Amino acid sequence: MLFTVLFFIYVAWAYLPVELELHSHLPDKYFAVFVPVLILVGAFFAFIIYPAINLALTPNIDSIASVVDLKLVLPKGTQFTSWSQLQYQHPENAAHRIRPEAPPIQCNLCKITHRPKTRSPISPLRFLDLQEVNATLYN
DSSP states (O other): HHHHHHHHHHHHHHHHHHGGGGGSOOOOOOOHHHHHHHHHHHHIIIIHHHHHHHHOOOOOSSGGGGGGOOOHOOTTTTOOOHHHHHHHOOOGGGOOOOOOEEEEEEOOSSSSSOOOOOOOOOOOOOOHHEEEEEEHHHH
C-alpha cells in the first residue's frame, strides 16, 4: 500500500504543470526520468551484466583449469605460461626407499642403548593426476 501511494505521488509530481508554482518546493522534472532510468540500469547491471562477467571468467567444465589450482602446482614466484609447465613427478614408492640405519643413542632415562625408528618425511604438496586418483579410487 505504501508503494502504491508513493507511486501515485510520483506520477502526480511528474505530470503537474510547472505553472502551479509547487515546483519550487519539489525536485526538478529532470528527476522524473532520471530516477526510473537509474533504477533500470542498476537492475540491468545487477541481474545481467554482473552474472555474465562471472560466467565469462569461469573456466569450462571440461577444462583442466577447473580442476588444477595453479598457485598450488607452480613454485612460488613462477608465472604460469602454458600447461607444459606442469611436470608430473611420480612419488617414490615407499617400499623401494632405502632408509639409512640410525646410529644407536644412549638413553638418559633407562641408561641403555637404543636404535631410534626412522620415518620417511611427509611428501610435499603436489599435483594429483586425475588418472592416478581414478585408478586409486576405482581399481
